[in-house]
Amino acid sequence: MNKYYLGVDLGxxxxxxxxxxxxxxxxxxxxxxxxxxxxxxxxIARQEAIYNARFNxxxxxxxxxxxxxxxxxxxxxxxxSVFQYLQFKRxxxxxxxxxxxxxxxxxxxxxxxxxxxxxxxxxxxIEPVIRNEYITGGLGSKNQFFRDIVNEKYTEEVKKLNIDxxxxxxxxxxxxxTPVENKLFEFDFRALVYEAMDILKNKYEGFAEKSxxxxxxxxFDAELNLLKGNYxxxxxxxxxxxxxxxxxxxxxxxxxxxxxxxxxxxxxEDCIKSExxxxxxxxxxxxxxxxxxLDIGGQDTKAIQVDSYGLVTSFYMxxxxxxGCGRYLGYIADELNISLNELGPLALEAEKEVNICSTxxxxxxxxxxxxxxxxxxxxxxxxxxxxxxxxxxxxLIARSGGVRNEFTFTGxxxxxxxxxxxxxxxxxxxxxxxxxxxxxSDSIFMGALGGALFARKNIDIDLPKNKSKxxxxxxx
Amino acid sequence: MSKEIIxxxxxxxxxxxxxNLFNDLSNAKETGKKVVYTFVPGNLSELIxxxxxxxxxxxxxxxxxxxxxLSGGYIRDAEKMGFSEDVCTYVKCDIGMMLNGNQGPTGKxxxxxxxxxxxxxxxxxxxxxxENLEQLYPGVPVAMLHTPYQEGGKITPEMTGYMVKQLKExxxxxxxxxxxxxxxxxxxxxxxxxxxxxxxLIVKIFETTKNKPSPIDAYFAGVYYIGPINIGFRGTxxxxxxxxxxxxxxxxxxxxxxxPVTPEGEITERYRLVVEGxxxxxxxxxFWKLFYDHGAVIVASSYTKVGGLHDYGFRHDSSxxxxxxSEYCMNCYTNLNLPQRIDYLKQCITDYQADGLLVNSIxxxxxxxxxxxxxxxxxxxxxxxxxGFIESDLVDPRYFSYSNIKxxxxxxFQMLEQRKIISKQTAIx
Numbered sequence: 001m002n003k004y005y006l007g008v009d010l011g012x013x014x015x016x017x018x019x020x021x022x023x024x025x026x027x028x029x030x031x032x033x034x035x036x037x038x039x040x041x042x043x044i045a046r047q048e049a050i051y052n053a054r055f056n057x058x059x060x061x062x063x064x065x066x067x068x069x070x071x072x073x074x075x076x077x078x079x080x081s082v083f084q085y086l087q088f089k090r091x092x093x094x095x096x097x098x099x100x101x102x103x104x105x106x107x108x109x110x111x112x113x114x115x116x117x118x119x120x121x122x123x124x125x126i127e128p129v130i131r132n133e134y135i136t137g138g139l140g141s142k143n144q145f146f147r148d149i150v151n152e153k154y155t156e157e158v159k160k161l162n163i164d165x166x167x168x169x170x171x172x173x174x175x176x177x178t179p180v181e182n183k184l185f186e187f188d189f190r191a192l193v194y195e196a197m198d199i200l201k202n203k204y205e206g207f208a209e210k211s212x213x214x215x216x217x218x219x220f221d222a223e224l225n226l227l228k229g230n231y232x233x234x235x236x237x238x239x240x241x242x243x244x245x246x247x248x249x250x251x252x253x254x255x256x257x258x259x260x261x262x263x264x265x266x267x268x269e270d271c272i273k274s275e276x277x278x279x280x281x282x283x284x285x286x287x288x289x290x291x292x293x294l295d296i297g298g299q300d301t302k303a304i305q306v307d308s309y310g311l312v313t314s315f316y317m318x319x320x321x322x323x324g325c326g327r328y329l330g331y332i333a334d335e336l337n338i339s340l341n342e343l344g345p346l347a348l349e350a351e352k353e354v355n356i357c358s359t360x361x362x363x364x365x366x367x368x369x370x371x372x373x374x375x376x377x378x379x380x381x382x383x384x385x386x387x388x389x390x391x392x393x394x395x396l397i398a399r400s401g402g403v404r405n406e407f408t409f410t411g412x413x414x415x416x417x418x419x420x421x422x423x424x425x426x427x428x429x430x431x432x433x434x435x436x437x438x439x440x441s442d443s444i445f446m447g448a449l450g451g452a453l454f455a456r457k458n459i460d461i462d463l464p465k466n467k468s469k470x471x472x473x474x475x476x
Numbered sequence: 477m478s479k480e481i482i483x484x485x486x487x488x489x490x491x492x493x494x495x496n497l498f499n500d501l502s503n504a505k506e507t508g509k510k511v512v513y514t515f516v517p518g519n520l521s522e523l524i525x526x527x528x529x530x531x532x533x534x535x536x537x538x539x540x541x542x543x544x545x546l547s548g549g550y551i552r553d554a555e556k557m558g559f560s561e562d563v564c565t566y567v568k569c570d571i572g573m574m575l576n577g578n579q580g581p582t583g584k585x586x587x588x589x590x591x592x593x594x595x596x597x598x599x600x601x602x603x604x605x606x607e608n609l610e611q612l613y614p615g616v617p618v619a620m621l622h623t624p625y626q627e628g629g630k631i632t633p634e635m636t637g638y639m640v641k642q643l644k645e646x647x648x649x650x651x652x653x654x655x656x657x658x659x660x661x662x663x664x665x666x667x668x669x670x671x672x673x674x675x676x677l678i679v680k681i682f683e684t685t686k687n688k689p690s691p692i693d694a695y696f697a698g699v700y701y702i703g704p705i706n707i708g709f710r711g712t713x714x715x716x717x718x719x720x721x722x723x724x725x726x727x728x729x730x731x732x733x734x735x736p737v738t739p740e741g742e743i744t745e746r747y748r749l750v751v752e753g754x755x756x757x758x759x760x761x762x763f764w765k766l767f768y769d770h771g772a773v774i775v776a777s778s779y780t781k782v783g784g785l786h787d788y789g790f791r792h793d794s795s796x797x798x799x800x801x802s803e804y805c806m807n808c809y810t811n812l813n814l815p816q817r818i819d820y821l822k823q824c825i826t827d828y829q830a831d832g833l834l835v836n837s838i839x840x841x842x843x844x845x846x847x848x849x850x851x852x853x854x855x856x857x858x859x860x861x862x863x864g865f866i867e868s869d870l871v872d873p874r875y876f877s878y879s880n881i882k883x884x885x886x887x888x889f890q891m892l893e894q895r896k897i898i899s900k901q902t903a904i905x
Contacts, residue, residue: 260883273890274886274887274890275887276887276891277887277890277891277894309898311891311894311895311898312862312887312891312894313863313891314856314862314863314864314865315887316865317880317884319877319880320867320875320877320880399849401853401856
């Protein structure tokens with residue numbers, strides 16, 4: 001039987017899971033937003049990683065066919081998107097029930113009817129929109145979670161209603177989203193894939209019939225055009241493999257939990273590891289030349305020095321203040337009323353960098369408004385703001401002992417292109433052009449990967465539990 | 477059972493000594509004993525005793541208030557008076573305590589000072605501190621003793637001469653005036669002989685941690701052990717008795733191969749650490765627990781040397797009374813320059829076979845904290861051992877972030893663990 005190892009990184013903002021095989025290859029990744037119930041967050045991340053692993057197995061089994069017909073890869077990707085939509089749909093249905101229940105239990109008689117009918121109407125409106133976004137791949141790049149997607153669409157619709165009902169409608173949502181988010185749904189992989197294939201059948205057949213597709217981009221998508229013609233063939237090979245993949249036992253031999261919430265994970269004590277060690281170990285596994293790691297996560301920035309084994313020799317973390325971390329960027333995005341993903345691209349359009357003095361998240365918000373008032377462009381302000389947060393990180397690195405070659409940048413914030421640009425510039429400026437800078441598309445998963453690697457190597461942390469209880473408490 | 481009784485003897489002695497001192501202090505006005513407020517680093521306990529006066533150490537009162545969970549309120553009261561958030565929290569705690577009736581660690585009221593003996597060894601805040609006390613106790617005489625910093629890394633005869641001159645021309649005359657007694661050098665010499673005996677014992681006690689397992693924790697239990705010398709007992713018969721007793725108790729632990737005792741019993745030694753910097757007092761137990769839960773034992777610490785550094789052979793010397801008092805002051809840990817502090821910590825790491833160095837950087841204590849990161853980097857580079865850095869405060873509970881410190885310490889201990897595994901593997905290979 002194949003052995004697999006799981007690493008779960010329960011961060012302050014997102015929870016990540018990575019599954020590796022015995023050759024240290026990543027076979028599955030899962031990510032979700034961290035919520036009040038850490039166990040559910042960890043379970044959902046793990047569940048996603050297992051589904052992702054199954055899709056990767058499918059791709060592997062179809063390897064030869066994909067080689068001949070590269071467009072088949074798109075088909076698998078499409079199935080995965082629709083598969084995600086189907087999960088989403090289950091949660092959405094549950095949310096609708098929960099909201100109607102909330103209204104029934106908490107609202108006054110006068111409000112009940114109006115609120116319920118509005119909620120039902122809104123769900124009827126947003127469901128096809130979201131479904132379409134999943135099917136056409138519109139959501140994939142946004143990295144949004146259930147709560148974010150529904151919140152955005154629902155709020156948009158509520159704003160169209162009478163202003164008097166705005167508050168109760170939002171209240172119904174706020175009261176209902178958390179219980180639904182904290183519910184763990186079980187899905188049948190096989191059934192869901194078949195269902196996804198059916199939905200896609202309609203999609204492709206629809207395309208084939210309608211040559212006058214509204215969406216011009218789809219029209220020019222060569223792969224999709226190819227796929228339209230012969231997806232039936234791959235459907236047949238897929239059906240052959242689906243049984244074996246769905247039935248494949250992904251046996252987790254060992255697991256390690258890390259991240260801020262690690263102490264709350266339902267893992268045995270010796271399966272819990274510091275995220276500092278895990279991030280460093282993950283980064284080192286991907287880039288074995290790594291000697292300095294910078295990780296910017298949701299609420300902390302870590303500068304870590306590692307040796308040739310990938311083991312930590314020293315580290316420095318932000319203390320007392322989390323300005324410059326992921327949550328800070330989230331706050332700034334809220335202040336500007338844009339999404340987190342738009343921050344980096346906007347900042348890169350800056351013509352000059354405005355000097356941002358404040359190191360405090362809250363004050364930075366005030367400073368930002370002040371700068372907007374005096375007519376600075378959003379791009380220029382964001383340009384300066386991104387530089388300011390990277391400078392904080394660079395100062396932290398200096399305190400940890402500086403940058404040694406090679407330098408690897410990890411964590412959720414490494415996805416922000418403007419942060420990346422500033423990190424490159426400032427590392428080169430301060431430590432020389434010859435520094436090799438590594439950034440990987442899996443940077444957000446480094447902690448979970450490190451955990452999975454530790455799980456495989458089974459380096460125990462054996463805490464001394466044999467303390468004598470013959471205590472003389474008087475002494476102290 | 478006999479073991480338990482012997483173990484407690486030194487504790488009982490210490491308790492009695494402290495209770496007696498604070499009794500004497502609370503009765504000072506009735507008995508006519510004069511009271512000198514002074515500081516721990518470079519304290520002139522012997523000279524104070526030679527004039528039959530009683531010492532009060534504001535830092536000790538502050539740390540006691542911290543341990544008794546009173547410092548938060550005292551600090552707030554001092555801040556209400558106008559002291560900023562950035563002022564040393566020992567100072568604010570002390571001022572707050574005075575504003576609240578000056579109740580000492582045993583709950584008894586402390587007498588007003590008859591003399592402020594300002595020996596500011598390694599800490600310039602001391603000067604401002606007593607400037608504030610002078611305002612709270614108008615008219616109280618102040619004796620200044622300037623201790624030259626060991627900027628050049630050594631004590632020159634000129635530095636000693638400069639200090640002796642201050643003792644002769646300012647400190648001793650003021651003490652004579654306040655106490656109404658003539659300076660009696662013979663009496664001082666006897667006291668200095670006992671101080672040297674105490675110092676011999678203390679050195680021996682802190683050297684027992686060279687054993688594996690270490691019989692004591694040189695930091696968390698160490699701060700209790702240095703209690704008597706840091707509240708003015710150095711040079712007394714009681715302290716010689718206390719430290720003899722303590723030493724024999726620890727010796728017994730060594731002979732039996734026992735590890736250190738914690739509030740939760742004896743622990744198995746897993747990591748041996750050297751710690752730089754004072755502990756946090758407001759969450760002292762929780763702080764300690766974060767170490768002993770992982771089997772981390774502190775085998776040497778610089779903090780236990782603030783009241784005097786005797787490792788390199790310095791003892792009070794009755795043949796050179798004022799000179800040795802001066803040299804003692806200049807030799808305190810916080811009066812050393814950074815290269816000396818680095819050398820001292822390196823020496824500790826080697827002599828005590830430590831697995832790592834940990835720095836507890838104190839927000840409100842610049843005399844300790846300035847340069848600590850630089851020291852740590854230098855040691856890491858030269859010794860190639862795992863180093864760790866955490867931040868807290870002395871007595872301001874607002875600056876002890878349990879989860880942050882726990883997160884860093886957990887990571888640090890896991891780092892040490894990995895090191896052990898790797899070095900074992902490379903040793904086998």
